Amino acid sequence: MLLPLLYLFAFAGLADASFTILVNDNTQVDTSDCPITYYGQEYTTVYTNFTGEDLFVCFNGYYNPEGNGDCIRVPNTDNITYFILNNKNDPSYWTDLTNFVHSSVSTVTNNVTCYLHFPYKSSMALLGMGSQSVVYWYNPPPTFISVLVNGHLVENVYAIQNTEVLSDTSGCRISGLGVKPGTTRLNLETCSSMTCSNSRIASMETCSLPGQCDGNGTCSVKGLCTVTGPTVIDFSGQINSVSDRCEYSLLHDQSTGFSLKANFLERRRRDVSFVDSLTLDFSERDDIQLLQGHRVTVAGSPVTLTGSVQTFSGVDLSKDQTGVTASFSVNGLSVSVFFDGTTARIYTETSAGGSLDGLCVDSSNVSSSMLSSDSSCQDQYEDPADDTIDCAAVTQQCDILKSAPFSSCNLYVDPEPYIIACRSTLCKYPSVDNLRCQFLKAYAKACEKKQVDLQNWWTTAQCHHPQPICGDKCSDHEFCGDIHGNTDCRCRAIFASQYTEQNRLGGPTVCQDNTASLTLVGCLLKEKSIDYTHLHLNDQTCTGVIDPDSHMLKFSFSSDSCGTEVTTNNSQVIFTNAVVTRNSSSDVITRQDEVFIEFSCSHPKPELQNVAFKIIDNSVEVFLQSGEWKYSVTMKAYSDAAHTQLLDPKSDVRLNQKIWIVLETNGLDEDVVSVVTDSCWATSEDSPNSVPRYDLIRDGCANAQDGTVSVMGNGEGTSNSFSFNMFEFSGKGTSEVYLHCQLQLCVKKNNNCVPGCSVAARRRRSLRHRLGFPALISMAWTQ
Structure with missing residues (x-):
């Protein structure tokens, strides 16, 4: 192929050329008859100049070693050449050259339509192909021909003497750099990866935030994100604030699913939120939470930390008097997280890997x-x-970050985001709980990362060393703050407002039957300087019970206890008591306000009932056999708890009168078996299966819906008893009440016969050692 193409250029080309120029000096030529598309730019002018060693053919001005030329460098020590432009308007004329180019350069698809030819001892031609172009060099000495875009080398094409070389010069221009089709180029200065497809579609991947390019091709994530109070200062130093009390992602790695989450809550004001806790969510590993009071949980369980590093689920955890530090690696990203209850610092330093987002990457999002x-x-x-x-x-107080000693760091860490965070928060929220110093401390810690030591800054700023913390004392509706000069748990504003807006220290009175209770809020009492241990009801022996988790103080009384006053009006019975401050004759002074909180419950006055019931049989007995056991069961009714006043057919039992039922057995060895009253219920007819039915005992336990029922000694021996208040069935024409009880024998083993009737679980334990079938016994009353 070499000889036909040489002939084309050397002879046919000269004969049909549009024009030919001898070039031995700087020359500018109009080439609009053969426009050349060179790395995305179309040019209609060519500039040639010599340097003594080389010929430079440029498109945007004469070559300048310090310039940004789009040029081709060709070795030429003779400082002379010809310039030939050929644009013969005959498609068949270009067929051989087009076929040769297509077979030699896979990224070129257009047809050759013209060329710019520079022949001398060796020849170089630029083949015009519309939106494409090719540099063609033949019969060169063994040396390089260089392709430059914006003064930057795209490639050095090496050729051996008496050969021909072709190179596609219609590639992509990305960020001012030339990229050959089908190749990727790395910009070391910006850590950008630039790709030009075979069809000349350009794309680029850059070192995006929070990554930073080191100028040598390495994109690394090295930055500090500070979350202090409601503000987030991201890796790039941009600032934003969280205005609600939601959970946010600070740092999220999309490739692994890891997320560092921050939860924001209010404190003294409802309209200002503070970072309250952090969660390290590893998706495939246990979550780790950094909480208030320097507390840490792993998979929801608290762990005890010391100054020494301890590893949990691949995370190195340690604690000192200033806060908790968690260090870990995820997808090649090394992260260090510090949290002291008010400020979180997230520091990263590693090669960028994966795709990161979150407020630390872009606080505006x-x-x-x-x-x-x-x-x-x-x-x-x-x-x-x-x-x-x-x-x-x-x-003025926040601007101290621009004064000594902080000013020595201003060149390394911009103080403005920290000043804005300080000013915007403290212009709305009171400067208490050492808050102003938290913002200054956040800046000082950022300076430490830049190796700038602001020694004794706290003295100049009139700040104190870390104050004592509340530890794990505070509940969810509290935060650790200053109360009258002491560090203690304060109420969060939204929680407190439901009480303070009604000028109350607690909730409403809860009334049930003849009992009442009142719950006071422990943190509100503290803020009012009220010592809950000095509070009692009218009877000084009746004090409140403090819940160790919620710090709620509960007072309870009944109509006949704790100094309760009972009064009546036309239709109500009123039980009244009060929470008061304990007075002591030995107290010369007091530092707390006197407390008087009266609370009461009212109930409809019971209507007088002339209806009286009479027991039909004062004693009912049945004889039973269960396996080898032959025994009898007797049911008796009494009008007193001591079981001395046996009811008989002559005894009147009024509505709401309490009676006691005793179930006794004879013929059983109480060391071996126990009697369990499984259920007792009342019907208005003698059949135990009739309706309506009213349950007094279910699953061995008193009916929780009926506060008058009490069960005694069930499953403990061969006898037991229960009590209830007498009643009648509403809307029934009949006046009879039939009482039915179902009993079982149970072999004693490890107290497993006693039903479990705690408040939390009203279901009886399974009695695995039952004997025989349940026995039924009934008793009846009538008006």
């Missing part, structure tokens, strides 16, 4: 980083402005 499914966390509140806050003074 709040909506897509929200994780909470409960929309109530988004409810917005607006509390009255705090007139004690002087915003001008706050600004």
